[in-house]
Amino acid sequence: MFNVAILLVIGSGFLHSVWNLYTKRSINKNVFLWFCQLVAVFVFLPWTIVQWEGVHILSTGGWIIVASMLLHGLYVILLAKTYSIGDLSQVYPIMRGTSPLLVPLLGVTLLNEKLSVLGWIGVLFIVIGIVLISNITFNRTESSTLRVPLLALAVGVCIASYIVVDKVALSYYPAVVINEATNIGNLFVLSWATFNSKAIRTELRVNWRIILLGGIIAPASYLLFLYAASLAPLAQLAPMREIGTVFGTIMGIFILREKQGRRRLITSILITTGVILLGIWG
Numbered sequence: 644m645f646n647v648a649i650l651l652v653i654g655s656g657f658l659h660s661v662w663n664l665y666t667k668r669s670i671n672k673n674v675f676l677w678f679c680q681l682v683a684v685f686v687f688l689p690w691t692i693v694q695w696e697g698v699h700i701l702s703t704g705g706w707i708i709v710a711s712m713l714l715h716g717l718y719v720i721l722l723a724k725t726y727s728i729g730d731l732s733q734v735y736p737i738m739r740g741t742s743p744l745l746v747p748l749l750g751v752t753l754l755n756e757k758l759s760v761l762g763w764i765g766v767l768f769i770v771i772g773i774v775l776i777s778n779i780t781f782n783r784t785e786s787s788t789l790r791v792p793l794l795a796l797a798v799g800v801c802i803a804s805y806i807v808v809d810k811v812a813l814s815y816y817p818a819v820v821i822n823e824a825t826n827i828g829n830l831f832v833l834s835w836a837t838f839n840s841k842a843i844r845t846e847l848r849v850n851w852r853i854i855l856l857g858g859i860i861a862p863a864s865y866l867l868f869l870y871a872a873s874l875a876p877l878a879q880l881a882p883m884r885e886i887g888t889v890f891g892t893i894m895g896i897f898i899l900r901e902k903q904g905r906r907r908l909i910t911s912i913l914i915t916t917g918v919i920l921l922g923i924w925g
Contacts, residue, residue: 840874
């Protein structure tokens with residue numbers, strides 16, 4: 644089952660990098676993400692209804708699902724803001740790099756999971772590789788330089804937090820129910836910015852095909868991860884999902900034509916090495 648979990652996590656990382664690429668290339672990030680959440684709610688609603696039998700919201704699990712919705716909502720707001728002012732090649736590695744650092748610590752301390760010495764070395768390799776690929780520079784003449792990585796860091800903290808909460812939520816609800824709840828929450832928190840943007844028609848006219856695709860692959864990527872988390876320890880799987888950073892780097896080089904291709908590919912190899920160490924000997 645662990646091998647299946649690994650494949651699910653790799654697929655999750657790839658899909659996640661794809662929809663983040665779409666988000667970065669969108670015109671208005673709030674509007675684009677709002678439409679993606681709307682599509683996701685309708686697409687996954689029938690499956691959620693099928694899985695609803697036996698679900699009890701008014702219990703301890705109800706508070707957990709509320710916490711998940713709040714964390715996902717904060718995440719999507721910060722994500723829209725981060726991509727509005729930052730480059731994909733800079734902020735994506737920071738956002739994804741924070742999670743491998745925090746989630747194993749939370750998984751070990753709160754969920755009684757364990758990592759071997761090689762597993763922790765793998766986590767270290769992943770984090771070092773992502774820091775190097777971020778290429779953060781602090782230019783005193785640009786006041787927004789520090790703001791961008793700090794926003795990306797905040798997104799990463801949200802990711803680490805909701806992953807742990809959702810792992811606990813899996814003890815109460817099917818993965819698709821958790822996913823649908825967060826889709827609805829995200830739709831709600833993005834509504835104010837979306838309806839006040841005056842960019843709804845433009846975004847829909849230009850990107851309606853990508854919105855339909857993004858509305859499917861964004862929640863699908865996280866569903867894959869949730870199902871993987873039900874098969875194997877979170878402390879091992881969460882860092883492995885950050886292989887999506889490698890996919891994002893390749894997309895940045897060949898699709899967005901970003902610079903420093905060789906340097907970023909080398910650091911991607913370091914990340915992959917960490918993933919292998921974590922996956923096999925973690």
